[in-house]
Amino acid sequence: MRLVIIGAGFAGMYAALSAARLRDIRGASPEELEIALIAPDPRLVIRPRLYEPKPETLTAPLLEVLEAIDVVYVQGSAETVxxxxxxxxxxxAKGAKKNLSYDRLVVATGSRLFRPNIPGLAEHGFSVDQLNDAMALDRHLHSLADRPAKNGRDTVVVAGGGFTGIEAATEMPARLRAILGKDARPRVIIVDRNSAIAPDMGEGPRPLIEEALRKLGVEGRFGVGVAELDKSGVTLSNGERIECGTVIWAAGMRAAPLTTQIPAERDNFGRLLxxxxLRVLSVPGVFATGDAARAACDDVGNYALMSCQHATRMGAFAGNNAAAELLGVPTMPYHQKAYVTCLDLGEAGALFTRGWDRKVEMVGDEAKKTKREINTVWIYxxxxxxxxxxxxADPERVTDL
Incomplete structure (x- = not known):
């Protein structure tokens, strides 16, 4: 029997760990149940940290972990299911093709930044979506030091006022001063079509986020979008022109394209129902997890978000359940009632909330300490x-906050 997992992100990693855990508990050998993980590289990209400097350092090796738990690593990209x-x-990597059969499949292909067809975005926009994107942005920011300090060189426009956009924007003043000198006067502007910052965070945390932005000097343009980019700046949908040296796109996510090959229903984000x-509806033998799945967290209408917090726990349940079906043991229904957010606010600290109603528990330096621990210990x-x-990888304990 063979269980195949596509993807080595948080969900894929924990699917492999959890499936191997159940195999070990049930006393099955790797020959009786082969667990194979497909990914281009045997490493975990610490994606939640890609807004930070030195993104090339934000990966963690997986090969030794996979070998320790007898999971077969298959190098390559899954192209067709x-x-x-x-x-x-x-x-x-060499361009060859090979087929791998499965008895159970776990789709853990993650998500990608949604890039609309806006003039100039592909040529002039940056992002912190994938590792290569973050590295390209970092190189660009360092190249600004070789340009004259005029025509908006020190201005950054961040398109998107959600979680990713806020973390990227609030990190920018310190990153630019580190590159351009402590006397530099960076200007950072968040642009969002919503009427206020952090539309998903709710009314409780918003004043604290707004205060942090004021403290950092981060401006906002709300109720408008980016209409066009060129090499010297952006034009907003209301006609305003902003001269800037850097545009970071952080507006919206979609499930990775491979999910479209699974003949099943998907939501507006491309996630498999x-x-x-975590079985894909109407497709025998296929499970989906992490950002590839639209999964209910509880019985009161909350659904998993595109976050590593949900992906790790979902991955553990998906791996366990796929292996359970092959081993003939009961599955474990996914549930995740505990939910926290920890939003980095750059030099203004951080914001920690608990629950779906976003009750604020920590702010400032105290929350920043927790954010550092999450980013440097918990998610590795x-x-x-x-x-x-x-x-x-016990599903009931993963990200049990």
Whole structure:
């Protein structure tokens, strides 16, 4: 029997760990149940940190962890999924193709930034979506030091006033001063079509976010969008022109394109609809998890968000349940009632909330300390020691906050 997992992000990593954990508990051998993980590289990109400097350092190796728990790493990109023949076609780095059959499949392909067809966006916009994107932005920011300090060189426009946009924007003043000199006067502007900053955070945290933005000198343009980009700036939908040296696009996410190959219903974000065990509806043998799945967290209407907090726990349940079906043991319905947010606010600290109603528990330096611990300890892979790695993937304990 073979369980195949596509993706080595947070959801894919925990799906592999959890499936191996259940296999170990049930006393099955790797020969009886092969667990294979497909990804271009055997590393976890610490995606929630890609707004920080030195993004090239924000990865963690996975190969030793996978070897410690007897998970087969298959290097390449999954290009085609045939759910009738239960095969995945993989493109290798050298351009060759190979097929891998599966008895159960876990789709953990993550999400991608949604880039609309706005004139100039592809040529002149940057992002912190994927590792290569963040590295390109970092190189660009450092190149600003070689340009004259005029015509908006020190101005950054961030398109998107959600979680990612706020973290990118509030980090920019310190990043630019580190590059351009402590006497530089960076100007950062958040542009969002919503009427206020952080539309998903609610009324409780918003005044604290607005105060942090004022403290940092970050401006806002709300109720408008970016209509056009060129090499010297942006034009907004209301006709306002902003001369700037950098535009960061942070407006909206969609499930990775591979989900379209699964013949099942999807939501407006491209996520596959799944049941409480994270099985894809109407497609036998296929599970979806993380940003690839629209999954109910509880019985009162809350659904998992596109976040590593949800992806890690969803991954653990998906891996466990896919393995459980093959091993003939009961599955475990996914649930995640605990939910926190920890929003980095740059030099203004951070904001920590708990619950779906976003009750504020910590602000400023205290919340910043928690954010650093989350970013540098909690979200990293377990150590490459078999017992510890398997123990870390108990679905009922993963991200139990």
């Amino acid at each position: 045939d759910t009738k023949s239960r095969t995945v076609e993989i493109a290798t 799944v049941d409480r065990d 892979p377990p150590r490459a020691e078999r017992a510890a790695a398997l123990a870390s």
